[in-house]
Amino acid sequence: MTVLTTRAPAPPSALSSAWLRLRSNRNWLGFWFMLPAAGFLLLFLAYPLGLGLWLSLTDSRIGRGGSFVGLENYQWLMDDGVFWLSVFNTLLYTTVASVIKFAIGLYLALLLNRHMPFKALIRAAVLIPFIVPTVLSAIAFWWIYDAQFSIISWSLRKLHIISENINFLGDGNWARASVIFANIWRGVPFVAITLLAGLQTVSPSLYEAATLDGATAWQRFRYVTYPLLTPIIAVVMTFSVLFTFTDFQLIWAMTRGGPVNATHLMATLSYQRAILSGRLGEGAAIATAMIPFLVAAIGISWFGLQQRKWQQGGPNND
Amino acid sequence: MTDAVVGQVAQSAQAQDSSEGMSYLESLPSRLVTLYLPLFIILVVLLFPFYWMALTAIKPDAQLIDMETYNPFWVVHPTLKHIEKLLFETQYPRWLWNTMYVAAGATVLSIAASVLAAYAIVRLQFRGAPYVGAAIFFAYLVPPSILFIPMATVIQSYGLFDSPLALILVYPTLLIPFSTWLLMGYFKTIPFELEECALIDGASRWQILVKIVLPLAVPGLISAFIFCFTLCWNEFIYALTLLSSTPNKTVPVAIVNEFVDGDIYRWGSLMAGALVGSLPLVILYAFFVEHYVSAMTGAVKE
Numbered sequence: 192m193t194v195l196t197t198r199a200p201a202p203p204s205a206l207s208s209a210w211l212r213l214r215s216n217r218n219w220l221g222f223w224f225m226l227p228a229a230g231f232l233l234l235f236l237a238y239p240l241g242l243g244l245w246l247s248l249t250d251s252r253i254g255r256g257g258s259f260v261g262l263e264n265y266q267w268l269m270d271d272g273v274f275w276l277s278v279f280n281t282l283l284y285t286t287v288a289s290v291i292k293f294a295i296g297l298y299l300a301l302l303l304n305r306h307m308p309f310k311a312l313i314r315a316a317v318l319i320p321f322i323v324p325t326v327l328s329a330i331a332f333w334w335i336y337d338a339q340f341s342i343i344s345w346s347l348r349k350l351h352i353i354s355e356n357i358n359f360l361g362d363g364n365w366a367r368a369s370v371i372f373a374n375i376w377r378g379v380p381f382v383a384i385t386l387l388a389g390l391q392t393v394s395p396s397l398y399e400a401a402t403l404d405g406a407t408a409w410q411r412f413r414y415v416t417y418p419l420l421t422p423i424i425a426v427v428m429t430f431s432v433l434f435t436f437t438d439f440q441l442i443w444a445m446t447r448g449g450p451v452n453a454t455h456l457m458a459t460l461s462y463q464r465a466i467l468s469g470r471l472g473e474g475a476a477i478a479t480a481m482i483p484f485l486v487a488a489i490g491i492s493w494f495g496l497q498q499r500k501w502q503q504g505g506p507n508n509d
Numbered sequence: 510m511t512d513a514v515v516g517q518v519a520q521s522a523q524a525q526d527s528s529e530g531m532s533y534l535e536s537l538p539s540r541l542v543t544l545y546l547p548l549f550i551i552l553v554v555l556l557f558p559f560y561w562m563a564l565t566a567i568k569p570d571a572q573l574i575d576m577e578t579y580n581p582f583w584v585v586h587p588t589l590k591h592i593e594k595l596l597f598e599t600q601y602p603r604w605l606w607n608t609m610y611v612a613a614g615a616t617v618l619s620i621a622a623s624v625l626a627a628y629a630i631v632r633l634q635f636r637g638a639p640y641v642g643a644a645i646f647f648a649y650l651v652p653p654s655i656l657f658i659p660m661a662t663v664i665q666s667y668g669l670f671d672s673p674l675a676l677i678l679v680y681p682t683l684l685i686p687f688s689t690w691l692l693m694g695y696f697k698t699i700p701f702e703l704e705e706c707a708l709i710d711g712a713s714r715w716q717i718l719v720k721i722v723l724p725l726a727v728p729g730l731i732s733a734f735i736f737c738f739t740l741c742w743n744e745f746i747y748a749l750t751l752l753s754s755t756p757n758k759t760v761p762v763a764i765v766n767e768f769v770d771g772d773i774y775r776w777g778s779l780m781a782g783a784l785v786g787s788l789p790l791v792i793l794y795a796f797f798v799e800h801y802v803s804a805m806t807g808a809v810k811e
Binding site: 229236 | 544547548552554555558562574576581582621623626629630634638641651652653654657659660661662663678679681682685714739743746749750760761764765779780786798801805806
């Protein structure tokens with residue numbers, strides 16, 4: 192192409208030469224345009240990711256570089272009851288919270304999709320838990336779950352349902368239930384609002400046709416709404432699972448993994464081991480152990496997107 | 510779709526057809542049970558913690574721990590003591606300023622980098638552009654929870670530990686993938702012909718970006734900006750790991766670490782801190798609800 196541009200300097204082809212120059216420069220131009228973003232992502236994302244894998248194979252501690260110890264950290268973890276407890280907690284937390292978030296989120300989206308007064312205002316209010324920083328709402332939950340002054344215990348006592356305060360964050364299973372509830376509370380708005388956006392693209396005439404054919408409300412949902420919503424559900428739930436699985440701040444603000452490690456997730460455990468105890472290698476190994484699950488979540492997302500292409504089929508999809 | 514139209518249709522057809530506006534099939538009691546009641550319950554649950562936060566922040570200490578004489582769901586003689594204490598006796602203003610400074614810095618950097626990257630991927634179509642786009646999407650899926658340990662050592666070795674600059678440089682890794690993905694969607698909607706015209710008129714790629722594409726992508730930029738700002742404000746784990754001295758902390762980290770002592774009277778100032786820390790975002794959100802929603806759904810839909 193450079194040959195062409197040098198050989199065609201004549202005025203009529205000035206335009207096309209400019210075009211050609213641009214086209215031949217495209218890769219370089221692209222390189223320069225990509226440079227800032229790529230710089231950030233390579234220096235502060237790709238490099239730490241690799242470094243984390245390396246750290247998990249060393250015995251480094253804070254303030255001292257470690258030496259290569261092979262899979263020793265992982266062997267330690269295999270025999271570590273607290274680690275397996277954190278894996279169990281993480282899976283429980285993710286599964287229960289995601290399933291309920293999906294169910295309530297979808298239900299809320301269906302409700303919000305119906306015609307009602309003050310629609311915009313209600314929708315805006317629904318999203319507020321998602322806007323407020325997680326830690327700050329977690330602190331509010333911490334106060335709501337307070338052992339002595341919990342408003343929930345107080346209300347239940349006044350209703351004569353319980354006689355003594357519930358020790359929400361002091362008892363293992365109550366603590367698990369409490370943090371899961373807080374996570375659901377925080378995640379439902381995201382699921383609901385994104386699914387609502389999906390619902391709004393479903394043409395009302397489909398429902399009208401289904402109703403004329405005698406479909407019940409459940410059938411309309413099952414055979415019209417749900418199939419059309421599947422692609423967006425796949426994406427939303429992948430993100431939801433991803434963020435729930437790697438959750439850190441909610442737990443850290445409310446229980447710090449307590450009582451007796453009952454709410455330790457893999458992320459909080461790795462923070463405790465790596466930063467608080469200073470055993471970087473071991474913490475990095477726990478963090479690395481999360482990766483297979485993340486890959487599984489991404490795999491599901493990819494699968495969902497594939498399905499989406501197959502469903503749309505037409506040439507005009509965004 | 511309005512009731513009047515439905516009424517007319519029903520009258521003229523003189524039949525119970527449901528051709529227009531299916532809500533016409535529902536009676537008020539059934540709407541009450543299937544729509545308003547569940548919606549009301551969900552809204553109450555979603556908003557109660559904020560009510561509780563705000564109520565606690567203005568409640569005198571005596572009423573906080575005495576749940577028998579006063580109804581805890583309400584407040585008599587509200588006080589601004591907690592908020593006053595927060596603003597004048599702690600370093601809260603400093604933390605608020607840190608949070609804002611870090612969030613603004615990281616957001617501006619990320620948006621600048623994302624605009625360039627998104628434009629390059631969508632319009633320059635350099636060799637390998639689709640792969641770069643996919644790589645950026647995958648970067649979006651890498652959570653901070655698995656990166657913070659090596660990040661601490663990286664920041665330490667760059668000599669940025671305990672400096673807000675560290676967060677300004679680290680946060681773009683969370684923001685760039687998201688906002689690039691969002692802006693790619695916006696740039697795709699801008700007609701290519703506009704750019705061709707400008708090219709023919711002799712504009713450079715840079716001029717096209719600044720004078721044509723960016724003005725047309727303003728809604729997308731606002732969405733990306735607000736969402737990034739909120740994410741930064743919300744970020745916890747990097748701020749917790751990378752900052753150590755009290756005056757340098759951001760609001761979320763400071764609230765968790767600095768207010769937590771054995772004091773039974775801490776709840777008032779703790780809730781005041783949470784309230785004041787949330788308000789800037791809620792106000793921002795109130796002004797840009799639509800942009801916010803489009804950012805959230807746009808990034809998911811793409």
